[in-house]
Amino acid sequence: MAQRAALRRKQTTFRWVVVGLVMAFFALPMVAAFEFTIRARGAEGGYDAKTWQTLLDFGTLAESYPDLAKGIVASLLLAVVTVVIMLVLLVPTMTWVRLRLPGMSRLVEFICLLPLTVPAIVLVVGLTPVYAWVIYLLSGATVWLSFAYVILVLPYAYRALDAGLRAIDVKTLSEAARSLGASWFTVMWRVVLPNLRTAVLSASFLSVALVLGEFTIANLFAYKNLQVAMYLLGKSDSKISVAVGLAALAFAFIILFAMSFVGSRRERKS
Amino acid sequence: MAELASPAPSPDPGPGAGRPRRRALGRLRPSGALAGLVPFFVYTTIFLIIPTLVVVVGAFLGPDGRPSLGSLAALGQPGFLKALTQSILLSAATAIGGAVVGALLAYAVSTAPKDGLLKRFVTSVCGVLAQFGGVALAFAFMASFGLGGLLVGWAKVVGLDLGSGIWLYQWDKGLMLVYLYFQIPLMLIVFLPAVEGLRPQWREASETLGGTTWTYWRRVAGPILMPPFVGATLLLFTNAFSAYATAAALVSQGSPLVPLQIASTFSSEVILGQENVGKAMAFSMVVVVAIVMALYTWIDKRASRWMQR
Numbered sequence: 001m002a003q004r005a006a007l008r009r010k011q012t013t014f015r016w017v018v019v020g021l022v023m024a025f026f027a028l029p030m031v032a033a034f035e036f037t038i039r040a041r042g043a044e045g046g047y048d049a050k051t052w053q054t055l056l057d058f059g060t061l062a063e064s065y066p067d068l069a070k071g072i073v074a075s076l077l078l079a080v081v082t083v084v085i086m087l088v089l090l091v092p093t094m095t096w097v098r099l100r101l102p103g104m105s106r107l108v109e110f111i112c113l114l115p116l117t118v119p120a121i122v123l124v125v126g127l128t129p130v131y132a133w134v135i136y137l138l139s140g141a142t143v144w145l146s147f148a149y150v151i152l153v154l155p156y157a158y159r160a161l162d163a164g165l166r167a168i169d170v171k172t173l174s175e176a177a178r179s180l181g182a183s184w185f186t187v188m189w190r191v192v193l194p195n196l197r198t199a200v201l202s203a204s205f206l207s208v209a210l211v212l213g214e215f216t217i218a219n220l221f222a223y224k225n226l227q228v229a230m231y232l233l234g235k236s237d238s239k240i241s242v243a244v245g246l247a248a249l250a251f252a253f254i255i256l257f258a259m260s261f262v263g264s265r266r267e268r269k270s
Numbered sequence: 271m272a273e274l275a276s277p278a279p280s281p282d283p284g285p286g287a288g289r290p291r292r293r294a295l296g297r298l299r300p301s302g303a304l305a306g307l308v309p310f311f312v313y314t315t316i317f318l319i320i321p322t323l324v325v326v327v328g329a330f331l332g333p334d335g336r337p338s339l340g341s342l343a344a345l346g347q348p349g350f351l352k353a354l355t356q357s358i359l360l361s362a363a364t365a366i367g368g369a370v371v372g373a374l375l376a377y378a379v380s381t382a383p384k385d386g387l388l389k390r391f392v393t394s395v396c397g398v399l400a401q402f403g404g405v406a407l408a409f410a411f412m413a414s415f416g417l418g419g420l421l422v423g424w425a426k427v428v429g430l431d432l433g434s435g436i437w438l439y440q441w442d443k444g445l446m447l448v449y450l451y452f453q454i455p456l457m458l459i460v461f462l463p464a465v466e467g468l469r470p471q472w473r474e475a476s477e478t479l480g481g482t483t484w485t486y487w488r489r490v491a492g493p494i495l496m497p498p499f500v501g502a503t504l505l506l507f508t509n510a511f512s513a514y515a516t517a518a519a520l521v522s523q524g525s526p527l528v529p530l531q532i533a534s535t536f537s538s539e540v541i542l543g544q545e546n547v548g549k550a551m552a553f554s555m556v557v558v559v560a561i562v563m564a565l566y567t568w569i570d571k572r573a574s575r576w577m578q579r
Contacts, residue, residue, distance in 0.1 A: 003477070007483075011381040012381075014378060014381070015378040015379070015381050015382060015388075017378075018374050018375055018377075018378035019375065019378050019379065019388065019392060022371065022375050022454065023392070023395070026395065026399065026451065026454075026455075028414070028421060029407075029410045029411050029413075029414045029421065029451070030410060031420070032410070032413060032414030032415075032419055032420035032421045032424075033409065033410035033411075033413040033414055035420045036413035036414070036416075036419065036420065037413070089309065089310055089313055090310075092306070093306070093307060093309070093310040096303070096306045096307065097307070100303040100306070101303055101304065101306075101307070104304075104307065108307070108310070111310075111311075111314050111318065111319075113563065114314075114318060114319075114322070115318065116505065116508045116509075116512075116559060116563060117508070117556050117559040117560045117563055118318070118321070118322050118325075118556060118559075119508075119511070119512025119514070119529065119552075119555055119556075119559070120512060120514060121512070121514045121529045121532050121533060121552070121555075122325055122512075122532070122552040122555055122556060123321055125321075125324070125325055125328075125532075125548065125549060125552055126320070126321025126322055126323070126324040126325045127317070127321045128324075129320075129324060130316060130317065130320055130321060147317050148317060150313075150317070151314070151317050151318050154314075154318075155505075156459075156460075159460060159505075160459075160460075160463065163463035163464065163467070164463065166467070167463070167466075167467055198463070198466075199463065202393070202397075202459060202462075202463070205393070205394070205397035205459070206397060206400065206459060208397075209397045209398050209399075209400060213404040213406070213515075214404070215404045215405055215514070215515035215518075216514045216515055216518075219515075219518075220533070227404050227405050227406070227515065230405055230406065230409075231405045231519060234405070234409060234519075238409070238412075238413070241409055242409045242410065242412075242413045244406075245405065245406030245407075245409045245410060246406070246410065248406055249398055249399075249406055252397075252398040253394055253395060253398045256393075256394040256397045256398060257390060257391070257394040260390040260393065260394060261390070
């Protein structure tokens with residue numbers, strides 16, 4: 001018992017030292033960038049909150065930086081649509097492969113990991129003819145970029161979900177549910193999904209963060225999402241663009257942090 | 271008869287176990303089961319396979335659209351070879367650095383109470399940073415290390431002269447540092463599920479049998495974590511190798527890395543007869559990453575061979 005307590009104490013110390021050091025390393029440039037945004041314009045120096053006032057008032061922002069405001073809205077929509085498509089596409093497919101078609105798992109894995117060998121910049125080149133069709137059949141709206149974004153998140157989402165599926169015994173779980181008379185839909189929704197909670201959340205985390213940070217495809221296809229708007233703004237007004245960057249980071253952090261609580265509340269209920 | 275079509279790797283279920291399984295899982299025929307994969311394959315064909323083929327085939331086409339090795343031959347230019355070497359060095363260094371630090375962080379976080387505030391906080395921070403290797407990160411660094419930046423002042427207090435901040439824009443100094451800001455978090459995200467898969471019971475079993483902490487790491491946790499660790503490191507390599515946004519925002523002169531070289535062939539006016547050189551460069555990127563992934567598959571196969579029960 002004493003040995004266990006000693007181990008736990010050692011682990012706690014180790015945890016705080018490592019987490020503290022790495023977090024400090026992450027925080028340094030953010031703090032410095034924040035200090036940069038609150039510097040007063042003009043020669044005498046000092047600090048003021050003018051940049052942040054502009055940014056936090058969406059009305060003013062939309063007025064003085066219309067492209068930025070549009071980019072923010074577009075990126076949020078893209079994030080939601082991408083996560084939905086990704087989950088609908090991957091979770092049933094991967095579960096199904098595990099249950100019924102283990103022979104296909106190699107192929108599905110290969111396809112899901114293929115985007116790793118096809119970097120975004122390469123994908124842009126190859127997607128040009130495909131997007132000509134998307135624009136022709138649907139529209140030139142920015143939201144259809146999420147089709148390409150799903151491909152970008154595929155490997156990360158796959159790994160997260162695969163790790164989750166590896167940790168649970170899907171076969172036994174669904175056999176148990178099926179023998180108790182559950183339909184396949186019930187098996188997916190009530191048995192597999194709750195057990196994959198952590199994996200689904202981490203796959204969604206990665207997807208949202210990736211979409212909010214995506215620059216390459218949008219920029220080279222000349223769509224204006226958040227990152228592109230910020231990049232273009234950086235050339236003329238560096239203070240506001242650094243502030244937007246920090247705000248985007250903080251906002252993405254808040255979403256992810258909040259999402260992690262939503263996940264655990266559902267867990268307690270079921 | 272579905273279970274006959276796909277031989278189950280599970281051990282002999284014993285007499286009587288076949289019937290419930292057939293009833294539970296064998297209702298649909300194999301062809302019906304395959305239908306479940308149609309949406310996935312259709313989607314990935316349109317948005318992944320076709321674009322890939324466009325690039326791969328395009329690399330072997332000349333400007334007139336006929337098969338030619340001319341585009342690939344253009345890769346022999348010293349400028350491109352230099353960019354390729356630099357890209358590989360940058361990716362390897364940040365992958366290894368990021369993997370080691372990220373794995374330590376993942377283990378440290380995994381010892382925290384489940385659903386605790388610390389774990390949520392760290393995973394959220396990492397989730398944001400991992401894919402935020404974009405413009406925002408570059409801007410944050412420019413603000414910190416630019417003229418009169420806060421970190422330049424702090425470094426001076428410690429006795430470090432960072433000079434004019436030119437180093438930030440060099441691929442082997444500044445870019446390497448900035449890349450770690452998305453490599454370490456990505457390692458945490460990718461590696462945390464593996465570390466969390468370590469059951470406390472295994473440690474207890476090891477201790478009950480007289481094993482020390484070292485024995486546990488050497489004989490139990492190490493072998494279990496090695497394949498995911500190597501896999502994650504290779505993933506980090508490809509992540510850095512394909513990264514474009516950070517480099518594009520930081521580097522304004524020249525194209526020291528392959529993605530910047532490709533972008534320059536596509537974003538600028540295309541020289542007549544050079545349309546497919548960009549595709550050839552893109553193809554070379556695909557080849558490098560494919561080699562790394564093949565290595566990963568090989569390691570994974572070897573690892574899973576001795577990990578089988």
